[in-house]
Amino acid sequence: MATHTPRAREPLTLARIDATALALVDEGGIAALSMRRLGTALGVDxxxxxxxxxxxxxxxxxxxxxxxxxMPVPDPTGPWADRVRGWALAYRDVVAAHPALVLTIVVDQEAVAIATSAATEELHRALAAAGLPPEDVELCADVVVDHVNGAVLACAPGPGGDPPDAALARHLADAYAAGLEVVLAGIATRIPGDRPAGRPRELTRGPRRRGRP
Structure with a gap:
């Protein structure tokens, strides 16, 4: 008489937990993430x-x-502006893939610190490569981050959970790219030797804001 050996249960690992939890958040928002639901999705207690x-x-x-x-890292040998563009567009891709996760970050200070340390190192390097003094690297990095986080809010699903329609999505993408060019042009005016003649350099950096990644 033939016997059937029960199939071994897939081991519970951090990799499985992370992937399943992220899928729950992507599908239903952070409210969908609970240990009970996660256990059900994983098939474990x-x-x-x-x-x-x-x-x-x-x-x-x-x-x-x-x-x-x-997040993909831009070519570190390219011009500083291309590196910043690459970083900002990669960030926007993260937003598009995981909007619920990213939107939750803005109200969690510890998550802000984690995202900042993980994501902005290359941004700082690119701005330093432009020739900005250290205090301006920090200031301009904050400006770039503020711009990309504006895209986070603009791309957020509406009250019913629906993303922007196709026409609005295209408009937001165009506005994001155009706004980024304005930001880059402003940064260029702060690079020693690159400012238009007669335009003084002013540093008006207020308290450092870390309310978002």
């Missing part, structure tokens, strides 16, 4: 998840770190 992550907040922060650490 929710308590088993706690052997790998201490709580939902820690899991959320893992997702933030993973998503931003995977």
């Amino acid at each position: 929710p308590m088993a998840i706690y052997h790998h992550v201490p709580n939902k907040q820690a899991l959320f922060h893992r997702l933030v770190r993973a998503v931003f650490a995977d």
